[in-house]
Amino acid sequence: MSRVNDVGGMEGFPPLVHEVDEPPFHADWEAHVFAMNRALIGRGIYNLDEFRDAVERMPAQQYLAASYYERWFHAISTLLVEKGVLAAAEMSDG
Amino acid sequence: MAERFTSGARVQTSRIDPPHHTRLPRYARGAVGVVIECEGVYPRADDRARGIDSTPEPVYAVQFAARDLFGEGDHTVTIALWQSYLTAVHKETR
């Protein structure tokens, strides 16, 4: 399906931004998202292809506005609910 | 599954925009390229993303001229494509 992630050859994106000596994660929560994804895939809750599919199914405008690990977290959250691991109602805090 | 294409074979990618996750980039749909090599046999991402069991397929590194992909450019782009994304292109005979 032609999805917003499929950007090869597309015009209109901003110039590249180069960050010198960039750390692997810009915030702790990013590292936690990364590790959480590995753990869940490792446990067979979902596979890598299902994960990529979930990232791609993010609404286009939300996808483009989201940072890289924000997209990951959205995909993980989507899959946890779809796979029945967590209920949609428990996903929001408070 | 048997390898259908040998190195040097001319192949054309599918024009189909499937209603699911796939790894044929939009910019390479319907394009003719040359098989560089078989990269191995792997379960299709399209199927794994949907929890469908399928026979693993050969994946090929296929090289395309930028001109054929974008109408301009003097470079080439090599894309890794599952066998079912590809059909053989036969040279016309006199």
Added chain:
Amino acid sequence: MSGDHEHTPGSLAARVRHVEGLLEQRELVDARELEVALEAFLARSSPANGARVVAQAWVDESFRARLLAHANSAIEELGLSMGGGLQQQRLKVVANTESLHNVVVCTLCSCYPIALLGPSPTWYKSEAYRSRVVRDPRAVLSEFGFDLDTDVDVNVWDSSAESRYMVLPRRPSGTGDLDVDALTSLVTRNGLIGVAPL
């Protein structure tokens, strides 16, 4: 809580903690285990690994041949591996020559040989890079300060399946007397991706 603040970093951190907490309650993740695994992963994965592979290929012709033919087994000779990730990935090393320059991208997401290059930089994952490098690689290279001769061809590798590509840059001239360690230090992550000559 107002939806307006949904995407501020502070609230994201809170949402991530919340979900992590739920998963811990279900015993699906263990916070300590995650920390340890993450540390180990980051420690193991570095562009120094890719650089070491390149340096070895520069000093050892037969290693170079094995690397280009069967990269997964060749790197194991150096104690390196593509394992330790989520699924076994096939490594393909692509050599730059006098007439050909290689650049690597994943237009569909951000696939990349993390074991040999370390975590990917934000620019590699950006729509800007993923959209432009397949269409105008020379312009992208120029943005990196790398102006390729017009008589050098460019091939862009789009990592759309299970192979992960790493560039083998050309050995610079005047390095004949350098040992493997010194040669290793010449190679950068950007050179391994193909947006720099080394």
